[in-house]
Amino acid sequence: MNRHRFEPARLLLGLLLIGGAVMYVLDALGEWKVPVWAQLAAMPVALTLAAFTAWTTFAVRRHLRRKRGRPPQALGAMPVDDLRTGYARSADGESDGGAGGPDNG
Numbered sequence: 001m002n003r004h005r006f007e008p009a010r011l012l013l014g015l016l017l018i019g020g021a022v023m024y025v026l027d028a029l030g031e032w033k034v035p036v037w038a039q040l041a042a043m044p045v046a047l048t049l050a051a052f053t054a055w056t057t058f059a060v061r062r063h064l065r066r067k068r069g070r071p072p073q074a075l076g077a078m079p080v081d082d083l084r085t086g087y088a089r090s091a092d093g094e095s096d097g098g099a100g101g102p103d104n105g
Helices: 006-030 036-068 079-091
Strands: none
Touching: 006 036
């Protein structure tokens, strides 16, 4: 499974929507009498709370990214880079050792 970053707004919205669904089911079964205004207000309240949470998460991540400064530096010179420069020199006609290049047989 691929790793992904934690999204608190999605978690909150999912929990609130599950709570709303439970509220509707209990009302339909007659177990809990929920006023109609509460049922109609549940969805906009859930969406507003999730939007506020998403905005707050975005603001905190942006602040932390700016606080850290510049993005991480690219990797420095690797041991393979020395080999590549050697290959580039031998391809230009220079030889590293014997006469005639690598296959001087």
